Amino acid sequence: MKKTIFILLSFILFTTSVAFTFDLSEQANAKIKAIYIYNFTKYIEWPELYKEGNFVVGVLGSNSALMNELSKMADSKTVGSQKLEIKNISSCTTTDKYNIIYVLPDNSAQLTDVINKLKGKSTLIVTDKVGLAKQGAGINFFIDGPKTKIELNKTNIEKYKLKVASTLVEMAIAVK
């Protein structure tokens, strides 16, 4: 009776198919910030003048993941009847009208300049570096272990004729 040869096929090609993308980490981090910022629009009240035209969020500094995420948010959400507009800026001007200015961590040194230029305006200043809620920011992102949280300085917010809902105050760490 004749012999039959046998050849084993292989499964090797299948072994590493789970895809990894680092961008997803940055995207997730940006998404958390975007959700927070959208919450600020719900819990803070701007004066009538700032309820006209677009609701403008200025991002001071460079972070492409954050810009992408905020732009996606602007495409799908509004603030009341206002269209959301996201502006990436490298410095703050006295002429532009912003509802929110988000100063990114690498641009924290510009905070003093931002505060000076926003005097008499109704802009919520959001920062992202330890201690900045005590140096003029209304809301500051901070990291508590692996978690992103917010601290809130009510006085700094109200300086700009903004009203903050007690719910947001309760959900943040109070800074004076």
Place this chain on the structure above:
Amino acid sequence: MLNLKRILFFVLLLMITVVTKAQESKVNAAYNFLMKKQLDSAKAAIDIAVTNFQSANDDMAWNVRAYVYKEIYKVKEKNNPQSTARIESLNSFKKLLVLTTNPEYKQTAVNGIKYLTSTFYNDASDNMDTAHYKIAIAMFEKYKEYYPLIDTSKTNLQKKDIEFLLALASTYTEKFKANKSKQEFLNLTKATYSKVLAIESNNISANYNMGILYYNQAVDLINQSDYDLDIVALSDIQDNSITLFKQSLPFMEKAYSFDPNRKETLLGLSGIYFSLNEFEKSNMIKQKLKEIEQK
């Protein structure tokens, strides 16, 4: 009276001889049918032969039966993973292995089992896709059932087992990626990689993939959230994703410890550290990755 007993004895002896000869002739007939490729006739003859007590323990009969069914499998059922002829042939070779003292028959049985078990393995490999993976599982189970007959050391079988499980986990991942609401496939993927790690805890591929699975689950949880989510719900989402990132970390660190220069692992590890807000560690790993890429 004595004469009658003698007559009865001789009649009985004659009957036994006739039956035995008849069975021998059935085995021979089956063999001849096999040589002439008349497989149905060969099958009919050999099945009668082995059911009779005279040849039920005859190695020659089982050898012929194994070959008859092996030929039926090859000629008629090769493309059918559910082939019953293959099982019949394997069981006949198995019986032959137990019965025979003839070294040539033993070798024949080993070769036959080796060939047929390899066809189970190949069927498992051929069917390892999102549509036919259940057939692949069934085929590999058969492979595992018969393989110890030809190789009693566990090492080789474990190696094949790992190869199979990694492929199966990848197939489950594909199923999950195609429809992320089907959580069962994510759970099956994790369970399958866990089986690999139970066999070989240092398996780089299983460790890496487990790390990525938990990582992807964590980022999906955040990235699929709506912008309308309130801060309390966002806090819960963050807590759940942190738990998943932390579950991901030990697997990726283990994969990294076994192969510190593998780009995918470095990328994965830096992503996990970043997501846990351990930016210093994340940047350090990124820097290492950069250095490797520049080499």
